[in-house]
Amino acid sequence: MKKIFTYSIVAFLSILCFSSFVKSYLAKPSVLDMSGYILYNEKKVEGALVKLYENNVIVNKMQTKANARFRFMLFSNNEYMIEVSKQGFMDERVYINTKTNADLLDKYFFEFIVDLVDENKYKNVDASSLDFPTAIIKYDAGEDDYVHDKGYSQQVRNDLKKLNEQINKK
Incomplete structure (x- = not known):
């Protein structure tokens, strides 16, 4: 009787481990279809170089054509x-952070505009805050979608406002 119980436990644990392995092995990562446009003064910018870094390594790059559009496929985690x-x-x-604890199996879409800034605009002020990303995009489980980090975007707008005030004082 004790052997039957032991064999049952071992069989149950083996099946449990195997099913977990199969689920993780067969699960495909979700895809984020990320696209956007490059503009300057509300006009499309041709010839902009758009680089995609994955974990700090360049994995793709492209140059915008007359439509100023770029598009990359990003994977979860x-x-x-x-x-x-x-x-x-x-x-x-x-x-863009695609890391999440949610079980994502869908294809997601996110589109945004990048407004370029003339390199001479902030020439006479400390514009080091602009060395950081101008936006953060991440998955929001409540929305079941990718969204802008609104708090971060507000901070960037505040930094730009301060820089513009410094320019106007000079």
């Missing part, structure tokens, strides 16, 4: 940075 550069403009960065 990674950290990404999109960096936009063009001669005569300040580099812009957007941080």
Whole structure:
């Protein structure tokens, strides 16, 4: 009787471990279809270099065409940075965090606009705060979608307001 109980426990644990392994092995990561446009003074910017970093390594890059559009496929459980550069403009960065505890199996879509800033605009003030990403995008389980970090975006707007005030004083 004791052997039957022991075998039952071992069989149950084996099945449990195997099913967990199969689930994790067969589970596909969710995909975030990330796209956007590069603008300057509300006009499309052709020839901007858009780089995609995954965990601080460049994994893709492209140059915008006349439609100023870029698009990348991002996978769950990674950290990404999109960096936009063009001669005569300040580099812009957007941080995307696809790490989540939620069980994501869907394909998500997120589109945004990157407004370029003339590199001479903040030439005579300390604009080091602009070396950081201008936006953070992350998964929100309550929304079941990717969203801007509103608190961070507000901080960036406040920093830009201070820089513009410094420019106007000079």
